[in-house]
Amino acid sequence: MRILPTLRQLRYLVALAEHRHFGHAAEACLATQSTLSAGLQELENLLGATLVERTKRKVMLTPLGEEIVARARIVLKGAEDIAELAAASGQILSGALRLGVIPTIGPYLLPRVLPALRQAFPALKLYLREEQSARLVARVGAGDLDIALLALPYPAPELESRVIGTDSFVLACPPDHPLAANSSVDSAQLAEHDLLLMEEGHCLRDHALAACHLPGPSRGDGILATSLTTLVQMVANGLGITLLPAMAVSSGILAGTGLVTRPLVDAGSRSIGLMWRPSSPRKAEFAKLAEFLMAQDQIAGYQ
Template identity: 55%
Template sequence: MSHQPTLRQLRYLCAIGEHLHFGKAAQACHVSQSTLSTALQELESNLGVSLVERTHKSIIITRIGEEIIARGERILSDVEDLMAAADASRTPFSGEMRIGVIPTIAPYVLPDLLGELRDRYPDFKLFIREDLSEHLTRALETGELDLLLLALPYRAERVETEHLFYDEFLLACDPSHPLTERPSICTQDLAGSELLLLEDGHCLRDHALEACRLSLKDVSVPYHATSLNTIVQMVASRIGITLIPKMAVDKQILSGTNICVRRLNDTNVHRSIGLMWRHKSPRASEFRLFGDMVRKLNEPDAAGPASEQEGDLVRSGSGHPAAV
């Protein structure tokens, strides 16, 4: 007679299904590889079926393994929602919340947000995971995370989303670049340029191109970087130009450089920043309150952004108006 699987065994199996690598799965579950392997063997023995086929170079999920992983993900998600229902019965921000944030938002939004939460809700425990959208949405679907702060839209199943605010894309280049001589710049002026982008997997790359109505065939991409900070240094070294989120500029990512930042003379050159949570989560009202806080902290100043005050001229990394 088969014994019932434990939640721990299901969680380890789902991690193996996600990473297709025992070492990476064990690391994601914060256990040793031997602990994970033993739990898998126990699960296979209890169920009387083979879930994973091991080879020297890779692992293969069996057909029944894929079915059990799919069911296991739903079970884990339901268990997390059960816990969330209990949390939702308490006063908002009195328990804990596990949130995922993408790297092109986290450094520019979290510092002010964490300070506000600490001052207003000292007993609230917020656990943060910074990762790519693909990994975060998977963690949300399996119940590892409660809420995501990311750029929308992003494809995911059985989720709800809420737009919070728009983050404008600005053109960043060296002051000697020919584009800086133009009285105004539109997105089509970027065609044929050497445009520095983040590597594949960062949604900022796709959202920036989409906002500018460009595709990879319209531009030359000399390098793919792993972070915005790397791209900034490459632009400062005259390797190319880039599209940079205004929230990063506002938080002084260009500090210490002479990079020129220009506003693009087009409409809707921005990305949507928003929240994502599991469909019908009992904590939806608390998530919306969280979103209200993020929105309020990121509202434009009453005087308007510098780019509006100075036409399409923004500011250089030195803090002075960019010379164009």
């Protein structure tokens, strides 16, 4: 019977491929450098092939090593799924859960719902990662994250999604701005003013434009922000007006700025939802999580 590589050996190889440094790879695997080096040597002896080119200046994988790394990732993910499946067969929403969240939702929603989540599921250990939607979707698909909390719609046909709430958009502007004199604003009026938005890559930009039926910013184009906080400060400094999710406004993002908000009479909203892999052994748990979040008053719908 052929002796097969161990999961430990494959994990060492994948870590080395990711870090390209023996010391950093060993640290990521919670092992000593000598232990990692010995494990990789054992793997090469077992396979009868050289997987790593070792020089004093850098670490490179051979073509065969790169191919084995790709297959090793699949094997390791399958082993993780086995462990998660066994864990999921016990208590619902317990153990480690790697949740990704986008920056325009995380700081404003999570502080409101996490206390109730911890109380309802005390055995759940939540690990959070904040990134833009594209990166989160890729990480969920690759198995680096279990689930993502983001704004919908977002193109990810390979993942399942569940809407858990809605978030409308409001106009934010200085109190002396012409639009501040109105009790509400028609989205068509926005095109006449310097509209500031998030930079490319943030789905909030596209969702805000779509909700207000705008093809893109007119006179404010080229003045882009990397975060909602920066966007608010730009408006507070008189550079223009902006569209903010009601979720952020109700969380106090405008505190101390003197800015005012006005509802948009004909604007739509963005949906807030969860995404996960259809193949995940914990998908039934994720559906339960979606149901739990939907029942929270804080996420029922910001208007």
